[in-house]
Amino acid sequence: MAVDIYLTFNGNCREAIEFYSEVFKTEQPQVMTFGEAPPNPEYPLAEDAKNLIMHGRLMINGSTIMFSDTFPGSKVMEGTNISLAIVSQDRKAIQESFEKLKQDGTVKMELQETFFSKCYGSVRDRFGIEWQLSYEEQ
Numbered sequence: 001m002a003v004d005i006y007l008t009f010n011g012n013c014r015e016a017i018e019f020y021s022e023v024f025k026t027e028q029p030q031v032m033t034f035g036e037a038p039p040n041p042e043y044p045l046a047e048d049a050k051n052l053i054m055h056g057r058l059m060i061n062g063s064t065i066m067f068s069d070t071f072p073g074s075k076v077m078e079g080t081n082i083s084l085a086i087v088s089q090d091r092k093a094i095q096e097s098f099e100k101l102k103q104d105g106t107v108k109m110e111l112q113e114t115f116f117s118k119c120y121g122s123v124r125d126r127f128g129i130e131w132q133l134s135y136e137e138q
Helices: 013-023 091-101
Strands: 005-009 030-033 053-060 063-069 083-088 106-112 120-124 130-135
Touching: 005 013, 013 030, 013 053, 013 063, 013 091, 083 091, 091 106, 091 120, 091 130
Parallel strands: 005 063, 083 130
Antiparallel strands: 030 053, 053 063, 106 120, 120 130
16 A cells, blocks of 8 residues: 655645646645535634635546645644655656756755765755655666
């Protein structure tokens, strides 16, 4: 069984899911907002919370990544406890994705040859998520 990754954001989930969809050239993201969920009288939603993302999903290189804004009124710590690894046999795709992820992000290790990969790099993107990208030869 696959491990699905779930990323939670502080109100900028829509921007994040659209960004990752572009970076990894996926299908258009399908999302459900808190406002589209059946109303719960115990948890009335403020008007500005109705457009926040309750659930979204992308398939990135065969892995399911799920997305959500934190429940209105809650806080989340950005990216300090997760690292996502992308391993591909398409070196060009690794390079293109890395270049996009590092825009407004922090490069931890530039793409380079290592003992385990001909092309590996690590970057924390502008949303605080750490990505490891690695080229795997056929």
